[in-house]
Amino acid sequence: EADIYQTPRYLVIGTGKKITLECSQTMGHDKMYWYQQDPGMELHLIHYSYGVNSTEKGDLSSESTVSRIRTEHFPLTLESARPSHTSQYLCASSEFSGSNQPQHFGDGTRLSIL
């Protein structure tokens, strides 16, 4: 069973605030990912990382930034939240070895910007 944790699960906050969404995994996975998902819609990759000090942008343009200082930790930051950032954010991780390893997901953070 995958052990990947996201906090907070729910966040309601005002426009202009700086927000950091936390994601941690205890499996020692090198690869980590952030997805954005609107209700009833597909997931869109916004950021990913191959390992420490590695970060890349995904397909979906995002105003968020990420960092990877430790293997187990991959936080996502919004410097100034706007209502358009309202969405669910999902974190995932996978092993680096082999090209066929599945991704394991956390339960997500549901973010509402007022």
Next chain:
Amino acid sequence: DAKTTQPPSMDCAEGRAANLPCNHSTISGNEYVYWYRQIHSQGPQYIIHGLKNNETNEMASLIITEDRKSSTLILPHATLRDTAVYYCIVRSGNQFYFGTGTSLTVIP
């Protein structure tokens, strides 16, 4: 990029087998097929994946056609807790492309 096509919704009677189809006609030779499911308000849960051969685990079976252009996920004895959106995914490079999936409703 290889993409997938799934029916938007299906029903299945509780206790019966649920067979969820997926078309991936543009799949290339080294691309795996993955299945996930998502229950409302939770993150996607990994179910199974395969390349060519049929696969089975404690959750489900995956049947891949010989030409690899389609596959079927089989839940052998569906329960009410299997009600979820099921995603069939063909990985492309570093990215998993989740479509809108099949919403499976298990009926008592």
